Amino acid sequence: MQEKLIEFIRDEFLADPDTEINENTKLISTGLIDSFSLVSLQKFIEKEFGKKIPAPRITAESFDTIKQMIDIINQF
C-alpha cells in the first residue's frame, strides 16, 4: 500500500518528481499536495484499495503523511 501511494503521489502531484518522500513526509501542510489534488487521491484510494475515505478525514491534520493515510485507510 505504501509503495503504491508514494508512486501515485510522486507521479501525479509533485511538481518535482525527484523529490524524496517517505512515510513521514508532510505532504498537505507543506503544500507538496494542494487541496484540489486530494479529490484525485480520494478516487485513487477508492479504486485501488476499495475504501472510500470521507472528506472530513482528508485534512492536513489527519491525512498529512503516508503513514497517516494508511492508518485512516485501515480504519474504513
Place this chain on the structure above:
Amino acid sequence: MISFEYFALLLISLILYWLIPKQFIRNILLIISSLFFIYLLDKWSVVVVLSLTVFSYLFGNLIYRYPKKSWIHFLGVCGVLLVLIIFKYLGFLTGIYNSLAEFVAFLPKFEIRKLLLPLGISYIVFKHISYLTDIKWGLVNPGRFIDFLLYSSLFTIFVAGPIERFERFKPQVEINKIPFNWKNIDYGFTRIVFGLFKKLVLADWIGYFINPVWEKPFLYSPWIGLLALIGYAFQIYFDFAGYSDIAIGASHLFGFKIMENFNKPYLATNISQFWRRWHISLSDWIRDYLFFPLSQISSKKFWQIFCVPVIAMALCGLWHGPAWHFVFWGVWHGVGLCIYQLWNEKKRNNKNLNKATKTPWFKYSSILTNFSFVTIGWMWFIK
C-alpha cells in the same frame, strides 16, 4: 451578538454552570439559557430550532440504523434544506421565477409575503447537514438527544458560528464532568476582549471613515475609492474575526473548545490557501459537503477544474444572503480557484517556473496579488 442580553446571560449562566456538580445538569442549564437567548432574538426561532433538532435527530437515528439506505439521508438533508429555502430563499426564488414569467404569457406570477428570517438559521442548517452526513459516512453516531440539542442551540456560537462539527463537540459534552480551570476562564475572557476590540474599535472605526464613501461615491476620487475598498477588506475581517473571537472565548468559559475560524487570511499566497484561512469552519464545510461530492459526479477535466469550484463557491456566496451580488462574489472566487488550478498544472510541467516560485520575492508578490484579488472581490459584497 454584542448586546446586553448576550453578556448578561453569559455571566449568569457561567456562574450557575460552575456551581452545578454534574455535567448533564450543566448541559441542561446551557440548553435553557440558549433557548431563552434565541427567544429574546425572535420567539419563532425557538420553534424552528426545536422542530429542526427533533427532525434531524430522528433522521440521524434512521440513517444510523439503516446505513445502506441512501434515500433516508437524502430525505433528511432535503428536509433541513427546505427550512432554509422557505425562510431565506423563497422570496429570491420567486423573484427569479417572476422574471422568467415575464417572457411566457401563460405563466402566473406569485407574490410572496417576506417571512422573518430566524437569526442563525444558515448556521444551524449547515450544522445539521454535516450531522446527518457524518452519521451516513460512519464518522459519528447520533448521540444523546440532549447533547444534540445543546449542539444545535448553544448560544455562544448560535448567531455567527463557527460552524462546529458534532463529531468534535460530542466528546466534550459526553464526559462526566468538565473540570473547572482558571486558565480556561482567563483565556475565554481574553479572547472576548480581543474580539470586542477587533469589532468595536478596529472594524467600527474603519467603517466610520469609509461609510461616507459608499453613501456618496461620486463625491470622491477613484484613489479615495480604492483606499476605501482596502479599508473595507480590513473592516469585514476585523468585524467577522471579532465575532468569532467572542464566540470561541465565550465557549471556552464553559470548557468547550470550538474550532478556529480565521488564521491570518490576508497573508495567504494564493486563493486556495486564503480559503483555508478565511471563515475556516464554512470553507471546510463547503470542501467536505459540496466540493468533494460535486467532484465525484464526473472525471472530466472541465468539470473538475472549472465547474466544481464555480458551483461550490457560487453556493457559498448564496449562503451569505439571497441576492445575486453574493452569487457573483462566489463566482469570482470560484474563477480564482480555477485559475489557481491551471497555474499549478503549468508549474508542475515547467521546472524553471517551479524553481522561480520558490524565491522570496515571488512569495511577497503572491501575497500582494492574492490580497488584491480578494479585495476586488469584496466590491460584490458591498452592494
